[in-house]
Amino acid sequence: MIKKLSIEALTQEALGEMLPLLDSNEKRIITENFHIQTFKKNEMIYNEGEKAELLMCLIKGKVKIFKAGIGGRSQIMRLIRPVQYFGYRAYFAGEDYITAASAFENATIGFLPMPVVDELIKKNNRLACFFIKELATDLGMSDTRTVNLTQKHIRGRLAESLLMLKDNYGLEEDGITLSIYMAREDLANLSNMTTSNAIRTLSCFAAEKIVVVDGRKIQLVDEAKLRKISRFG
Amino acid sequence: MIKKLSIEALTQEALGEMLPLLDSNEKRIITENFHIQTFKKNEMIYNEGEKAELLMCLIKGKVKIFKAGIGGRSQIMRLIRPVQYFGYRAYFAGEDYITAASAFENATIGFLPMPVVDELIKKNNRLACFFIKELATDLGMSDTRTVNLTQKHIRGRLAESLLMLKDNYGLEEDGITLSIYMAREDLANLSNMTTSNAIRTLSCFAAEKIVVVDGRKIQLVDEAKLRKISRFG
DNA sequence: TCATAACTGTGTTATATAACAATGTTATAT
DNA sequence: ATATAACATTGTTATATAACACAGTTATGA
Numbered sequence: 288m289i290k291k292l293s294i295e296a297l298t299q300e301a302l303g304e305m306l307p308l309l310d311s312n313e314k315r316i317i318t319e320n321f322h323i324q325t326f327k328k329n330e331m332i333y334n335e336g337e338k339a340e341l342l343m344c345l346i347k348g349k350v351k352i353f354k355a356g357i358g359g360r361s362q363i364m365r366l367i368r369p370v371q372y373f374g375y376r377a378y379f380a381g382e383d384y385i386t387a388a389s390a391f392e393n394a395t396i397g398f399l400p401m402p403v404v405d406e407l408i409k410k411n412n413r414l415a416c417f418f419i420k421e422l423a424t425d426l427g428m429s430d431t432r433t434v435n436l437t438q439k440h441i442r443g444r445l446a447e448s449l450l451m452l453k454d455n456y457g458l459e460e461d462g463i464t465l466s467i468y469m470a471r472e473d474l475a476n477l478s479n480m481t482t483s484n485a486i487r488t489l490s491c492f493a494a495e496k497i498v499v500v501d502g503r504k505i506q507l508v509d510e511a512k513l514r515k516i517s518r519f520g
Numbered sequence: 521m522i523k524k525l526s527i528e529a530l531t532q533e534a535l536g537e538m539l540p541l542l543d544s545n546e547k548r549i550i551t552e553n554f555h556i557q558t559f560k561k562n563e564m565i566y567n568e569g570e571k572a573e574l575l576m577c578l579i580k581g582k583v584k585i586f587k588a589g590i591g592g593r594s595q596i597m598r599l600i601r602p603v604q605y606f607g608y609r610a611y612f613a614g615e616d617y618i619t620a621a622s623a624f625e626n627a628t629i630g631f632l633p634m635p636v637v638d639e640l641i642k643k644n645n646r647l648a649c650f651f652i653k654e655l656a657t658d659l660g661m662s663d664t665r666t667v668n669l670t671q672k673h674i675r676g677r678l679a680e681s682l683l684m685l686k687d688n689y690g691l692e693e694d695g696i697t698l699s700i701y702m703a704r705e706d707l708a709n710l711s712n713m714t715t716s717n718a719i720r721t722l723s724c725f726a727a728e729k730i731v732v733v734d735g736r737k738i739q740l741v742d743e744a745k746l747r748k749i750s751r752f753g
Numbered sequence: 754t755c756a757t758a759a760c761t762g763t764g765t766t767a768t769a770t771a772a773c774a775a776t777g778t779t780a781t782a783t
Numbered sequence: 784a785t786a787t788a789a790c791a792t793t794g795t796t797a798t799a800t801a802a803c804a805c806a807g808t809t810a811t812g813a
Contacts, residue, residue, distance in 0.1 A: 354663060356671035357752055364663055379656035385664060408645065408652070415648035416641065422655035423612035429662035430587060430597055431618060436670045437712045438589035441800070471761065479670045481801060486762060502761090502809090519590055674770070704791065714771060719792060735779085735791090 297323055301344040301397035303370030308413040320403045326390035332374075335387045339377035341398045345369050348394025349456070349467065353476065354386045363477040365428070366391070366455050366467075372421065375401060379418070391469075436479045439519075444478040445488045446517035449498070451477075453507060461506075468503035530556055534577040534630035536603030541646040553636045559623035565607075568620045572610035574631045578602050581627025582689070582700065586709065587619045596710040598661070599624070599688050599700075605654065608634060612651070624702075669712045672752075677711040678721045679750035682731070684710075686740060694739075701736035 298321050302309065309317070323346070326332060332343065335355060350367040364386055367373050377384045378401040408415040435447055449465070456466040469477075475485035489505075492498045497513055499506040507513060531554050535542065542550070556579070559565060565576070568588060583600040597619055600606050610617045611634040641648045668680055682698070689699040702710075708718035722738075725731045730746055732739040740746060 354667050356667045360671060362667050362670065364666070376656045376659055379652050380660050381653070382657075382660060385660055408649065410645070412642045412645060412648060415645060415652065418652050419612050419641070419648065419655065420614070422652065422659055423609045424615075426609055426655055426659045426662060427613050427615060427618055429659060429666060433597070433662065433666045433669060434587050434589045434595050436666060437595065438593060470759090482760090483762085483802085484800065490762080703789090715790090716772085716792080717770065723792085 297346060297395070298397065301346050301370065303344065303372070305372075305414065305417060308411065308417060310411075313407055313411060313414075316403065316407065317399060321397055321399050323395065323397050326394045326396060328390055328392050330390045332388040332390060332394075332396065333384055335384055337384050339374065339382070339384050340401050341374060342372060342378075342401055342404050343374035343388075344372050344397040344399070346395040346397055348396075349391035350388055350394055350396075351391045351473070352386050352388050361476050362479065363473065364432075365425070366452075366477075368456055375404065375418070376422065376425075379422070391467075391473075439517075441478075441480055441484055441488055442491070442516050443519060444480065445474070445485065445492070446513045448474060448478040449505065449507060450510070450513055450517055453510075458507075463506045463508060465505045465507065470503065530579060530628070531630065534579050534603065536577065536605070538605075538647065538650060541644065541650060542640075543644075546640055546644060549636065549640065550632060554630055554632050556628060556630050559627045559629060561623055561625050563623045565621040565623060565627075565629065566617055568617055570617050572607065572615070572617050573634050574607060575605060575611075575634055575637050576607035576621075577605050577630040577632070579628040579630055581629075582624035583621055583627055583629075584624045584706070585619050585621050594709050595712065596706065597665075598658070599685075601689055608637065608651070609655065609658075612655070624700075624706075672750075674711075674713050674717055674721055675724070675749050676752060677713060678707070678718065678725070679746045681707060681711040682738065682740060683743070683746055683750055686743075691740075696739045696741060698738045698740065703736065 295318065298318050299306070301321070301323075302314070302317065326348070332350065333339075345367045347369055350373065351363050352365045352367065352373060353361045353363045356362050367388075374384075374388065408418065436444060439447065452465050452467050452469075458464055459466055471485045471489070472482045474489070475482045478485060480488070489498070489500055492513075493500045495512075497507075497509045497516075499508055528551065531551050532539070534554070534556075535547070535550070559581070565583065566572075578600045580602055583606065584596050585598050585600065585606060586594050586596045589595050600621075607617075607621065641651065669677060672680065685698050685700050685702075691697055692699055704718045704722070705715045707722070708715045711718060713721070722731070722733055725746075726733045728745075730740075730742045730749075732741055
């Protein structure tokens with residue numbers, strides 16, 4: 288579907304929520320500076336420590352933003368879905384990247400140089416407000432996440448992650464299967480636990496009929512219970 | 521010093537970093553809508569769940585932003601110093617407060633209704649960019665904090681906190697005494713550990729001649745070592 | 754189609770840290 | 784000056800979870 292579209296159409300697609308905020312001249316500026324790139328599953332999009340110079344827009348696929356922790360342990364900070372923007376925070380803060388991003392599955396990403404974005408927001412206040420809202424929302428989620436990851440027990444953290452995956456990527460047509468298929472290791476990195484414990488705890492949930500697990504396919508059978516465990520489990 | 525200033529002067533003071541970004545008309549609008557309030561030590565400034573309607577500016581004193589966790593355990597998210605803005609994130613995100621704020625010591629705070637801020641931002645792009653930068657910086661710190669609190673061991677977390685306190689509030693004239701005097705419980709809430717462990721670990725640091733502790737007065741004797749422990753201890 | 758690697762699953766052990774308890778110390782208020 | 788409460792300290796025990804090890808399973812690619 289998307290892959291059949293022209294570059295122009297892809298650019299339009301990539302404007303996403305920003306589209307209604309732009310006039311035709313601004314759209315022209317964007318189109319002229321925009322480029323699109325595809326990434327294979329697990330391919331790095333940017334690395335910790337690199338200079339941040341591009342606004343990125345996920346057009347297709349899934350992307351994970353993560354941070355290397357102590358001893359090679361990585362922590363998934365957030366997951367991006369189409370059409371969402373990412374990669375711009377560091378530039379706005381005047382920093383290099385403090386996170387890394389990789390394609391969780393094959394992905395199509397649009398890029399726009401941040402200086403261009405900067406020019407645009409200096410003239411278009413609604414666009415500036417868009418970024419303010421994005422950042423404010425992300426900051427709230429990050430703060431909530433900090434407390435969840437530090438204070439909840441392992442069951443609560445996993446339950447929380449499963450619910451977050453549902454909110455973020457939704458379910459298959461059957462209405463209970465998570466639309467994202469992740470390795471146990473990623474589930475662990477998302478929930479701040481070891482892979483072994485992610486596996487064990489997920490098995491527990493399955494034994495308690497809260498989820499049905501078939502390989503990487505996870506069905507949320509008893510969402511109410513999951514929510515209860517997430518609140519305090 | 522500050523307490524002798526007029527309301528007008530206090531307002532000026534409260535504009536802080538925003539001041540150079542404003543024209544005289546904007547300053548007038550702010551002055552007309554601005555009000556100032558003092559808070560006693562430990563007094564609540566806003567609570568979790570309340571509607572967020574005011575931009576706050578700490579003119580004098582210290583403020584802690586915290587979040588109630590599981591079982592009454594509270595997590596200090598960040599500490600505010602003069603002149604810094606806070607309390608605006610939730611409004612921008614269209615949410616109610618997800619954190620609470622209280623005066624860590626007697627504080628003077630300026631308030632400006634967020635709708636006024638919104639109006640100003642819509643017309644003054646440099647002001648909008650100011651908030652973008654603030655939010656982007658805070659988001660970066662929050663992400664870093666998430667990994668620090670979840671992955672570092674107890675010594676590393678405490679060391680990290682001590683260094684953060686130094687960065688945030690600086691040192692007394694002697695060049696080694698932290699300018700903030702906090703209860704062990706607060707140090708614990710900052711570092712995601714129990715009060716007992718904050719006390720124990722701080723005693724350890726003292727025994728290792730990394731710090732000198734005298735009640736709530738903490739001297740950073742060996743900052744290099746503290747930094748090393750923070751990186752991995 | 755076989756070899757290799759990546760992933761999943763399970764059991765065991767070690768350990769960091771919370772939980773609890775009890776006591777000492779220092780502020781605060783009357 | 785004394786009572787009361789808040790805070791600091793120390794020790795002990797319990798426990799959640801990491802660390803490790805090994806085996807089985809499923810992809811991957813030559």
